Amino acid sequence: MKPIIGRVTSMDVAALAGVSQSAVSRAFTPGSSLSAAKRELILSAAKKLNYVPNSIASSLTTRRTNMVAVILGNLDNPFYVLVLKALAARLQQRGTQILTFTVENGASSDDALMRVLRYQVDGIILTSAQLSTRMTSMCHDRGIPVVLFNRYIPGSDASGVRCDNAAGGRLMADALLKAGARSFAVLKGDPRGSTSQDRFQGFAERLLEDGIPRSAILELEGQSIYRGAHAAVLRAFQDEGRKVPDAIFGINDTMAMGAMDALRGVMGLRVPDDVMIGGFDNIDEADYWPYRLTTVRQPAEEMADETLKLLDLDNPGAEIQPGIDIKLPGELVWRDSIPR
Amino acid sequence: MKPIIGRVTSMDVAALAGVSQSAVSRAFTPGSSLSAAKRELILSAAKKLNYVPNSIASSLTTRRTNMVAVILGNLDNPFYVLVLKALAARLQQRGTQILTFTVENGASSDDALMRVLRYQVDGIILTSAQLSTRMTSMCHDRGIPVVLFNRYIPGSDASGVRCDNAAGGRLMADALLKAGARSFAVLKGDPRGSTSQDRFQGFAERLLEDGIPRSAILELEGQSIYRGAHAAVLRAFQDEGRKVPDAIFGINDTMAMGAMDALRGVMGLRVPDDVMIGGFDNIDEADYWPYRLTTVRQPAEEMADETLKLLDLDNPGAEIQPGIDIKLPGELVWRDSIPR
Numbered sequence: 001m002k003p004i005i006g007r008v009t010s011m012d013v014a015a016l017a018g019v020s021q022s023a024v025s026r027a028f029t030p031g032s033s034l035s036a037a038k039r040e041l042i043l044s045a046a047k048k049l050n051y052v053p054n055s056i057a058s059s060l061t062t063r064r065t066n067m068v069a070v071i072l073g074n075l076d077n078p079f080y081v082l083v084l085k086a087l088a089a090r091l092q093q094r095g096t097q098i099l100t101f102t103v104e105n106g107a108s109s110d111d112a113l114m115r116v117l118r119y120q121v122d123g124i125i126l127t128s129a130q131l132s133t134r135m136t137s138m139c140h141d142r143g144i145p146v147v148l149f150n151r152y153i154p155g156s157d158a159s160g161v162r163c164d165n166a167a168g169g170r171l172m173a174d175a176l177l178k179a180g181a182r183s184f185a186v187l188k189g190d191p192r193g194s195t196s197q198d199r200f201q202g203f204a205e206r207l208l209e210d211g212i213p214r215s216a217i218l219e220l221e222g223q224s225i226y227r228g229a230h231a232a233v234l235r236a237f238q239d240e241g242r243k244v245p246d247a248i249f250g251i252n253d254t255m256a257m258g259a260m261d262a263l264r265g266v267m268g269l270r271v272p273d274d275v276m277i278g279g280f281d282n283i284d285e286a287d288y289w290p291y292r293l294t295t296v297r298q299p300a301e302e303m304a305d306e307t308l309k310l311l312d313l314d315n316p317g318a319e320i321q322p323g324i325d326i327k328l329p330g331e332l333v334w335r336d337s338i339p340r
Numbered sequence: 341m342k343p344i345i346g347r348v349t350s351m352d353v354a355a356l357a358g359v360s361q362s363a364v365s366r367a368f369t370p371g372s373s374l375s376a377a378k379r380e381l382i383l384s385a386a387k388k389l390n391y392v393p394n395s396i397a398s399s400l401t402t403r404r405t406n407m408v409a410v411i412l413g414n415l416d417n418p419f420y421v422l423v424l425k426a427l428a429a430r431l432q433q434r435g436t437q438i439l440t441f442t443v444e445n446g447a448s449s450d451d452a453l454m455r456v457l458r459y460q461v462d463g464i465i466l467t468s469a470q471l472s473t474r475m476t477s478m479c480h481d482r483g484i485p486v487v488l489f490n491r492y493i494p495g496s497d498a499s500g501v502r503c504d505n506a507a508g509g510r511l512m513a514d515a516l517l518k519a520g521a522r523s524f525a526v527l528k529g530d531p532r533g534s535t536s537q538d539r540f541q542g543f544a545e546r547l548l549e550d551g552i553p554r555s556a557i558l559e560l561e562g563q564s565i566y567r568g569a570h571a572a573v574l575r576a577f578q579d580e581g582r583k584v585p586d587a588i589f590g591i592n593d594t595m596a597m598g599a600m601d602a603l604r605g606v607m608g609l610r611v612p613d614d615v616m617i618g619g620f621d622n623i624d625e626a627d628y629w630p631y632r633l634t635t636v637r638q639p640a641e642e643m644a645d646e647t648l649k650l651l652d653l654d655n656p657g658a659e660i661q662p663g664i665d666i667k668l669p670g671e672l673v674w675r676d677s678i679p680r
Contacts, residue, residue, distance in 0.1 A: 100437065114383075
């Protein structure tokens with residue numbers, strides 16, 4: 001049987017430990033100041049009385065649960081692991097924990113959001129692709145702030161934070177053109193995701209300025225993941241015998257790495273001598289010695305900062321301004337996969 | 341202002357949509373059968389009435405919150421991302437979500453567990469290193485099942501699931517000895533973590549059987565992460581000018597990869613010709629072309645299965661048997677970083 005929870009109050013603990021009630025509260029609040037000895041005393045008293053403050057019971061009066069839902073599309077992409085870490089560090093700092101929801105790659109987030117609404121959360125951060133405008137308005141009606149991370153929903157007034165993906169795509173096209181590339185392939189991610197579309201769009205627009213039409217770009221489906229890109233490259237250039245272009249743009253780094261490994265490891269080509277490779281994100285692995293991938297850095301930490309500012313957890317009553325679209329610039333990081 | 345939540349009941353929604361109350365319940369339960377048209381009707385009625393079932397309010401009667409806390413030590417180690425994915429897939433399947441708590445590498449989990457106890461969770465899975473026996477007994481007293489994932493606490497009766505790390509260490513020593521190695525270095529992780537200790541222990545015991553004492557093994561502190569191992573290898577073999585041994589055992593794959601990149605990328609050595617490298621975990625990256633790392637596979641999926649069996653979420657009243665220590669065998673995966 002479970003013991004009965006919540007009958008013992010912080011006053012009981014304070015009395016037993018011989019400290020103030022506020023000291024008991026501080027003992028259970030991350031980051032608050034309290035001497036080790038006093039904390040030890042309070043924890044020992046709490047244990048004797050089987051007392052622990054219950055955020056959820058108290059949330060019924062304060063309406064705060066100190067939980068934020070994060071809907072994640074794809075932990076196979078190391079960039080989203082970086083994002084999760086950046087968000088967790090900031091939220092935990094203020095005593096808020098992440099309730100994670102994962103969505104199959106490319107699937108709609110509507111079901112996930114419906115699951116989220118079964119819980120009482122202080123806010124929702126959505127990092128995965130598809131979402132209907134009805135679901136965002138459903139959260140809005142319930143007063144739960146929703147922030148889109150690195151995506152937007154056309155026709156919706158949901159607010160969000162993203163990297164300027166189109167401008168980043170332009171930066172990469174520019175780098176490859178300057179290095180002398182004239183023929184191109186692109187490894188695309190989720191075809192319905194705004195991130196992949198925008199990066200490709202910016203990339204194609206810049207190429208067009210140099211007279212290369214979009215129809216001349218070979219489009220490969222890399223499914224946003226290393227193995228997807230690896231397989232797509234081998235299918236196109238080995239099985240179907242297509243001509244390897246001067247340059248391949250991986251819409252994210254993990255796909256660029258999959259392409260590099262297929263081209264070098266299986267087909268025996270050299271990067272950048274035989275084929276240049278560009279990526280996007282600047283995950284840690286892009287800097288590892290076997291890759292040294294030239295890429296567009298996404299400012300993940302700054303994006304996490306802006307996301308929490310938009311969520312505005314300190315003002316639970318306030319509504320998020322609709323239609324805010326914060327775009328942070330990406331930045332080209334030169335390494336060795338494109339000659340300079 | 342937030343709207344008032346929970347006044348509208350599923351009966352109101354059923355009445356408006358012209359369906360049964362059980363259909364409304366099914367519309368909000370993941371995986372239950374309902375036609376798309378009926379679901380659409382119910383969601384539309386729910387939206388009009390601003391109704392969503394509230395797991396937390398209902399948890400006050402059922403004592404179930406459909407949340408499991410997972411305490412994570414180190415998302416810089418891709419193995420723990422695999423673990424998180426494996427647990428999330430299984431828990432989400434049964435309508436349970438993960439509340440994540442992260443702990444600094446090497447830090448005590450006591451603070452994290454104290455934070456966990458502010459929430460009402462159906463169970464706790466602990467994947468990070470340090471924990472006092474007092475904290476586990478505190479959870480036990482409150483009737484919250486705790487399962488240790490890939491670690492144990494000496495002197496505690498907390499139950500857990502782990503890879504047979506000592507036997508895995510033996511497997512790796514055996515492989516390296518058979519390949520002709522006679523001098524060894526080990527890249528260790530968290531020195532207080534049972535995982536790192538046990539792998540090293542099994543490794544050293546097997547070497548001793550071939551007459552190589554533990555004192556002859558060079559011990560390097562890799563801090564469980566790629567960059568830590570990279571730096572430790574350069575410090576020992578480049579800065580301090582120590583002799584590079586025949587073989588280096590990375591206590592986990594990401595450290596083995598960091599060692600490989602330092603030895604090859606900075607020092608110009610060849611693997612396995614100049615130095616053999618072994619790892620542990622079998623993360624996806626171990627199979628990537630630049631690494632092709634011979635390693636010990638941890639059965640992450642099976643470990644996740646056993647963890648959920650121990651948690652026994654379907655029997656909330658039942659207590660976990662204390663002192664259960666499920667050890668699953670690792671398995672040597674041969675690739676190219678050790679000659680065969």
